[in-house]
Amino acid sequence: xxxxxxxxxxxxxxxxxxxxxxxxxxxxxxxxxxxxxxxxxxxxxxxxxxxxxxxxxxxxxxxxxxxxxxxxxxxxxxxxxxxxxxxxxxxxxxxxxxxxxxxxxxxxxxxxxxxxxxxxxxxxxxxxxxxxxxxxxxxxxxxxxxxxxxxxxxxxxxxxxxx
Amino acid sequence: xxxxxxxxxxxxxxxxxxxxxxxxxxxxxxxxxxxxxxxxxxxxxxxxxxxxxxxxxxxxxxxxxxxxxxxxxxxxxxxxxxxxxxxxxxxxxxxxxxxxxxxxxxxxxxxxxxxxxxxxxxxxxxxxxxxxxxxxxxxxxxxxxxxxxxxxxxxxxxxxxxx
DNA sequence: GCTTGAAATTTCATGCTTGAAATTATTGGC
DNA sequence: GCCAATAATTTCAAGCATGAAATTTCAAGC
Numbered sequence: 001x002x003x004x005x006x007x008x009x010x011x012x013x014x015x016x017x018x019x020x021x022x023x024x025x026x027x028x029x030x031x032x033x034x035x036x037x038x039x040x041x042x043x044x045x046x047x048x049x050x051x052x053x054x055x056x057x058x059x060x061x062x063x064x065x066x067x068x069x070x071x072x073x074x075x076x077x078x079x080x081x082x083x084x085x086x087x088x089x090x091x092x093x094x095x096x097x098x099x100x101x102x103x104x105x106x107x108x109x110x111x112x113x114x115x116x117x118x119x120x121x122x123x124x125x126x127x128x129x130x131x132x133x134x135x136x137x138x139x140x141x142x143x144x145x146x147x148x149x150x151x152x153x154x155x156x157x158x159x160x161x162x163x
Numbered sequence: 164x165x166x167x168x169x170x171x172x173x174x175x176x177x178x179x180x181x182x183x184x185x186x187x188x189x190x191x192x193x194x195x196x197x198x199x200x201x202x203x204x205x206x207x208x209x210x211x212x213x214x215x216x217x218x219x220x221x222x223x224x225x226x227x228x229x230x231x232x233x234x235x236x237x238x239x240x241x242x243x244x245x246x247x248x249x250x251x252x253x254x255x256x257x258x259x260x261x262x263x264x265x266x267x268x269x270x271x272x273x274x275x276x277x278x279x280x281x282x283x284x285x286x287x288x289x290x291x292x293x294x295x296x297x298x299x300x301x302x303x304x305x306x307x308x309x310x311x312x313x314x315x316x317x318x319x320x321x322x323x324x325x326x
Numbered sequence: 327g328c329t330t331g332a333a334a335t336t337t338c339a340t341g342c343t344t345g346a347a348a349t350t351a352t353t354g355g356c
Numbered sequence: 357g358c359c360a361a362t363a364a365t366t367t368c369a370a371g372c373a374t375g376a377a378a379t380t381t382c383a384a385g386c
Binding site for chain 1: 176177178179180181182183184186187188189190191192193194195196197236287288290291293294295296297299301302304305306308309310311312313314315
């Protein structure tokens with residue numbers, strides 16, 4: 001019994017896809033470098049800290065440490081350190097969970113909320129600046145294409161879930 | 164005197180571009196996570212090491228440390244450590260530069276060259292797998308769009324140059 | 327032949343990141 | 357009421373990454 005083979009991926013397509021990946025990586029690094037630099041210079045903070053604040057800004061009622069690390073798709077131990085520093089800076093609060101002494105809830109302080117609001121606005125501006133050459137259609141297309149990445153269930157790591 | 168305003172970027176476009184950025188970031192992270200994981204499991208190595216090997220594979224005659232860090236767009240001190248470990252693994256050689264005791268040339272050993280060749284092949288396969296849903300047109304479009312990122316001379320960090 | 331400035335690296339402190347091991351608390355069965 | 361499995365975190369060692377400071381060497385000008 002022969003299996004129906006898709007007319008799939010001449011080896012040339014593989015090369016083409018690799019090129020896409022390299023371009024994508026390059027563009028991403030450019031944006032990231034800019035954001036990092038601007039966060040450093042204008043807010044004296046870092047991208048990981050910004051990411052944590054963003055997640056907590058979105059979930060106003062706070063998140064448990066494990067929920068936070070899941071939301072950010074980073075390791076558990078990682079958030080521990082970042083949150084530690086954010087707490088030290090007074091941007092984040094740790095609240096014990098009633099009825100479960102293992103867990104702690106983490107949420108923004110007032111100051112954290114205000115600070116992040118300012119950062120987020122600036123951030124949107126930076127990104128808009130770097131992507132300023134993308135037209136509306138470009139955006140639509142890009143989003144459509146990017147959404148298919150990793151869609152087909154190969155063994156694409158155990159990443160999926162929300163948003 | 165009023166300045167001629169491009170019909171540019173209704174605030175809505177800014178939001179749209181931000182969405183593109185978030186998608187792009189997500190897709191990139193997915194690919195990167197997969198590549199990292201596979202490098203770790205199948206070759207017991209890391210992405211930064213792979214990147215260094217790739218650069219040296221391309222420049223057969225070797226690179227000076229500063230050329231290497233420029234090619235990879237990472238800090239000088241960073242490469243020092245990675246190269247150190249690659250030398251310890253026997254994949255990379257350090258060669259003094261005749262006539263300049265400050266600089267050293269860094270290049271692949273035979274073993275390094277062979278090892279990287281195998282890695283690169285596997286790498287291309289992984290990427291092709293993750294991007295398998297991208298058609299030829301998708302690729303063309305994606306590349307075209309990605310190339311415009313950061314094109315316009317805003318203050319987009321001091322990144323440009325080769326490839 | 328000095329000296330001063332620039333160039334090529336390394337060193338350093340700090341922080342991010344991971345996976346694995348350890349810790350502490352909860353839960354369900356018995 | 358105990359006990360094993362599971363869950364929520366933290367701790368840890370290693371490596372990556374940065375910008376800044378320190379080191380060593382070179383290259384001109386005088």
